[in-house]
Amino acid sequence: MNVASNSTESIYSQTFGSEEPMSERVASLLVCGAAACVAMTFLWLVFDVFWSGLPFLSFDFLVDVPSSAGRRGGIGPILVSTLLILGVCMVVSLPLGLGAALFLSEYTSENTTSSRLVRYSLDILAGVPSIVFGLFGNAFFCIYLGMGFSILSGGLTLACMVLPLLIRSAEEGLRSVPDEYRAGAAALALSHTRALFQIILPSALPGIMVGLVLGLGRAIAETAALIFTSGYVDRFPDSLMDSGRALSIHIYDLSMNVPGGNNNAYASATVLLALLLCINAVANTFAHCWHRNLTAEAST
Amino acid sequence: MSPYRTDRILIGTLRCAAVVSGLIVAVVALFLVSESVPALRQIGPYRFFTDSAWHPAPHSGESTFNLVPMIVGTLTVTAGALALATPLGLGSAMFLRFYAPPKLGVIYRKIIELLAGIPSVVFGFWGLVTIVPLINSIHAPGASLLAGICILAIMILPTVALVSDAAFEVVPKEYVKGAAALGLSRWATIRGVVIPSAKSGLFTAIILQTGRALGETMAVLMVCGNVVQVPKSVFEPVRTLTANIALEMAYALDPHRSALFVSGLLLLTLVAGLVLLADVLSRRYECSQ
Known part of the structure; x- marks a missing residue:
């Protein structure tokens, strides 16, 4: 998904030849x-989730502790765990x-x-299924490195997962920095370090x-990468070594394992x-x- | 060589970051292999295909490890989803580029991008509460191969559409203008000019989505019913390899746990193979250009 290239230059306005034949209309x-x-x-999906979720949503829902396996109460600790996992990642x-x-x-x-080797391995890493990351995270972070089911293992597993995406977008941002900037920095005999921090990084920042x-x-x-790495515990986490339940796992657990959990599952799905949508708006x-x-650059 | 000491430190650090990032996939593969070795030694690769059933941890008697029903489940769900998502995704991309008026095109592109960002667990949940009851009203039990195919198709469709759209974008504008000058109609231009020249991009899109569909876990886990069997019709429940891992990993002990890692390794190999195939295809195409 490439948000940056929004050039929907439709060829709609192009005049085509006769549109008479039947095949044309069928197509x-x-x-x-x-x-x-x-x-x-x-639209069906989004309206269904919001329609059924919004009535159960309130400020109390966002801060309360879940009770009765999540059927009642809120998602306070779950939001905290989710944020901690994202932070580590x-x-x-x-x-x-x-x-x-x-x-x-x-x-x-x-x-x-x-x-070329690094790029190849990043391409493969981008395609690795999330459940396989879950297996790897469980074997490596939880057991081999002895972190157990914890927010730390979950965050680190996710870090491996989002890395290819981050690298690709950062590279795209860096490629958009005009070469004149680099030439200018070299002409001023700036060190690589200063050129990087004062010229290249600031202009690549939006990308x-x-x-x-x-x-x-x-x-x-x-979700799948977190089930066996950050675990299911829905208490407020005391430290990064505690197990914490992410929002997506909460939805999965409520809808699959808790009969009567659908209302809160809808509300959690609405929050997610x-x-x-907010994240997408920020990216845009x-x-x-x-x-x-x-474009301002190009026109000057 | 730069005269500044900070530069040498900086470049060294950056090189380390690149090497570490590149090594992650090797570490992933290494750990999957090392966890799979006990099962491959004890059980042997053949028993995964020839055993009578999947009973990895029975109360009495010998464990059996037949992965075939799960492999069939994964392959049928993937094939069905691709058969449904490819025409719809291609159609969406054509609509976006050749049929939609500019304003509608912008809105439609937003919809596709948002659809691509919806979490698989939300797709699964929505499938569970809307699609499954819908299928149940046609043919019980509802949680079935068909439900999995529908949800998975909706999930991979936006990326098929976006990548095909990108493939259409690189078709030289002159080709389209030339076709118009020859008096070709819109559909004749798409079929005769645009699709042939965007073919390799379209193939790459489909191959990469195959990988994504093979590895998808949460949505299929939630709507497929998860019965270990080779399905006889689309209304029967199935269990995929990924769902099997997600369901059993929590309580699996060796050699069961190791057998689950074998299925993870199988998935990793399949996906890596598809990525390499896509790369070879697009490179061969570049050479022929």
Whole structure:
């Protein structure tokens, strides 16, 4: 999903030849029908979740402790655990991903064997199913490194998962920095470090932020990778070594394992969808101002 | 070599970050293999296909480890979802680029992007409370292969649409203008000019989505019914490899646990194979250009 390239330059306005034959009308009907189907399904899903979830949503729901396995009460501790897991994930993956992206796009050429190998392995990493990350996180972080079922293991597992996405968007942001800037920095005999922190990073910032926000969205939506790493415990966590239940796991548990949990599952799904819509809006804003900067750059 | 010491430190650090990021996939593979080895030694690769059933931890008698029903489940759900999502996704991309008036196109693209961002657990939950009862009213029990196919198709469809749209975008504008100059109609242009020249991009889109569908867990876990059997019709419940891991990992002890890692390794191999295939295809296409 590439938020940055919003150039929907439709060829609609293009004048085509005669649209008489039957096959032409059938094709138009099928294409528009497919589009209508997809749009209807999306609206059905979103309205259904919000319609059934909003009546159960209140401030108390957001801060209360769940009771009776989540049938009653709220999602306070679950929101806290979710935020902690996301925090761990971002604190680890952001510097690592940014560093890797900087190395790949600024300090090595694309054709060296090492950069090609790194890219290959990142491509494969991006395709690894989330349940496989769950297995890996359980074997590596929980058992091999002895972290047990904890927010830390969950966050680290998610960090591995969002890394390829972060690197790719950061690279895209860095590629949009005009080469004149680098040449200018070199002409002023700036050290790489100063050029990086004072010129390249600031101008690539919006692109990097888009990546960060997309990574956040991917991490908050994740369930399968967290089941065997951060666990199910729905108390307020005392530390990062405590097990904590993420919002998505709460929805899964309420709808599958708790009879009569559907109302709270709807309300939690509403919260999750609302969070994701916010994240998406933020990403779009960044992408938008980045796009505007670029076009302003081009016109001067 | 840069004269600044800070530069050497900086580049060293960045190189470390790149190497660590690149090594993660190797560590993932290493741990999956090392956890799978006990099962592959004790049980052997053949018993996963020839055993009588999947009873990894029975109360009495010998454990049996037949993965075939789960593999069939995964493959049928994936194939069904692809058969449904490919035409709808392609249609959406064509609508976006060739049929929609500009304003509608922008709105439709937003819808597709938002659909792509909805969490799989929300798809699963929605499927469980709306699609499953709907199918149940046609043919019990509702939680079935068909429900899995529908939900999975809705999930992979937006990405099929976005990647195909990107493939249409790189078709040179001159081709379309040339086709129009020849008096070709809209559909004739799409079928005769756009699709042939975007073919490799479309193939890549479908291959990558196959990988995504194979590995999807939560949505299929929630709507497929999870009975270990080879389905005889689309209305029967199935269990996929991923759902099997998610359901049994919590209480699995060796060699059961190790057997679950074998199925994880199988998934990883399949997906890695698909990624490499997509890469080879797009590279061969670039060469031929």
